[in-house]
Amino acid sequence: MIPAAVDYVLADSAEAAIAALTEAGDEAKLLAGGQSLVPLMRLRLATPSVLIDIGRLDDLSGISIDGDTVSIGALTTHSALEHSADLAAACPLLAHVAAQVGDPAVRHRGTLGGSLAHADPASDLPAAVLALGGTLVASGPGGSREIAATDFFTGFLESALGPDELLTEVRVPVSTGGWCYQKFNRRAQDWAIVGVVVAEAGAGVALVNMGSTPLRASGVEAAVAGGASAGDAAAVAADGTEPPTDNNADGDYRAHLARVLTERALTAAGA
């Protein structure tokens, strides 16, 4: 289908994007790569009045490593993450997860910041940033602030970003400990029916598509920290979750998958 009529503003700076957001109010949407937003607009599930295109803000793109921190511009594409030798060395988990998103054409356009701001519980990258204990940087009219990934995802497709805020940067710690991403789906290119991300040999564990937001599996993390086996730690993976029921799977099956995939991921990560 053809998207509903919409106004279009091309932002030439982050400040201009924030100013346009402030002026347009909450009927506006930021457009980065558009790989989540444009499909929703085509189905008319999203009908913003104004699109503020931030896709040309090249200074919000790039990967830099300073000490123990990897800083990634919000407009860095999945493809850039996938092919970055620096990221492969400093945080191989994130590079690997980026390579699992969608398909190559989607990865050429889709951005890390866009994926996080879209806050889809079925997406790969939000759970990875959650498992890594990342920090998100948002800019608004009053300046910029840091938001812990654990505080960022507030509901289904909802984040802690204010209506006049722009996600500019994502920071994750350098992380080369044992890691694994278990993504379970039945069709190529599909979203995960359930996914499990393990970082740092089980110190960080996050779940994909097990609730209305990406979830940190703190029970599993605590069990690993307490010396539990991979199997014992994985047994609590679905505790406290409310996994959705849809055409792919019912909630009980998702809970089962979460336990099985968590055990596989912990084992592969050397937990």
Added chain:
Amino acid sequence: MEVSVTVNGTVRSADVEPRTLLVHYLRDVLGLTGTNIGCDTSSCGACTVLVDGRSAKSCTLLAAQVDGADVTTIEGLAGPDGLHPMQQAFHECHALQCGYCTPGMVMAAVSLLDEYDDIDADGVRVGLEGNLCRCTGYQNIVAAVLAAGE
């Protein structure tokens, strides 16, 4: 709004609504109907073109987003000496039946070989996961892409 795109080497400009998808810009405004529309959900890849040399689903981009960019469609792939090696390989390996997915499949395959070195059959299958073919069972498509890469 005015959108200018270099399409197959020629700068083209048109005044379009901001909601215009690139695929509609190509098909309806420029008359380049080789790029097909196969689905409504960004799943099938029939509309794949190259934007600045990399595959993109032209149904999932606004024309406005590629203002100033280089776009290559299936019509722009063949050179003065004939078919592009990927087109030739699809022909020789019988990598199509109905042909509907073929323009997108060829464009995705061209981008894939450019992006990934030393790709094997499994890599081709994974790399083309965003392009659906309902006729061939993919076997000859994979063979064609590997042949074109040699």
